Amino acid sequence: IYTDEVSPSLLVVQEDSGHIAMELVNGGDLSQHATAETLLPVGDVLQIIFKCCGALDYAFREGIVHRDIKPANIMIAAGTEVKIADFGAALLRKSAAVQTASIGSPFYMSPEQMEDKPLTHHSDMYCLGVALYELLTGQKPFLADTLDGLVQKVLHQDPAPPSSVRADLPKAIDPVVLRALSKRPESRYATWSDFALQLSPAVKLVLPPEAIPDSEKY
Numbered sequence: 525i526y527t528d529e530v531s532p533s534l535l536v537v538q539e540d541s542g543h544i545a546m547e548l549v550n551g552g553d554l555s556q557h558a559t560a561e562t563l564l565p566v567g568d569v570l571q572i573i574f575k576c577c578g579a580l581d582y583a584f585r586e587g588i589v590h591r592d593i594k595p596a597n598i599m600i601a602a603g604t605e606v607k608i609a610d611f612g613a614a615l616l617r618k619s620a621a622v623q624t625a626s627i628g629s630p631f632y633m634s635p636e637q638m639e640d641k642p643l644t645h646h647s648d649m650y651c652l653g654v655a656l657y658e659l660l661t662g663q664k665p666f667l668a669d670t671l672d673g674l675v676q677k678v679l680h681q682d683p684a685p686p687s688s689v690r691a692d693l694p695k696a697i698d699p700v701v702l703r704a705l706s707k708r709p710e711s712r713y714a715t716w717s718d719f720a721l722q723l724s725p726a727v728k729l730v731l732p733p734e735a736i737p738d739s740e741k742y
Contacts, residue, residue, distance in 0.1 A: 573723060574723045630675075635678055657683065666683065694729045
């Protein structure tokens with residue numbers, strides 16, 4: 525589990541058994557807030573994704589591409605404090621082992637992941653963009669009855685702007701989300717910091733004037 529630091533864990537190996545003790549996170553995961561009836565406040569969603577950018581930047585600098593970013597793998601610690609979980613599908617860029625790129629959840633997979641192309645942080649950025657879209661609107665950017673139909677939409681169809689799906693969203697949020705969902709990796713944000721910096725002014729659009737956004741605290 526990653527935030528800005530690696531959460532503490534303890535590996536215990538005994539003669540005939542073993543276990544890993546990890547941090548307890550009580551708030552559940554964000555999938556419980558991914559339907560139109562259960563959405564979190566927009567400001568909370570943007571601040572959560574802002575923190576995810578920092579966590580995934582840390583992971584990437586350690587040589588890791590997660591490959592399965594989705595609301596179900598973002599755990600709520602308290603308020604807008606979150607932990608990114610389930611690195612079981614992660615690609616270790618520093619490893620000499622052969623890795624298969626087509627691991628992940630189809631609705632959240634990047635175009636390059638679907639095409640088995642080499643993956644960088646831009647793939648996780650796309651996945652996080654899908655999660656952001658879903659947490660803001662209550663629906664995924666692409667839906668299809670078949671896997672092939674979904675692949676074709678992810679590769680060739682542009683998603684509807686979030687504000688066209690949810691009328692109370694500021695239109696200024698649309699370009700922030702849609703850039704993360706660009707088909708070509710080089711059209712997305714160059715770095716996680718760039719993504720986070722674009723989320724910061726979007727947060728100010730939806731918070732009360734007296735509120736101090738998390739983006740100004742970190």
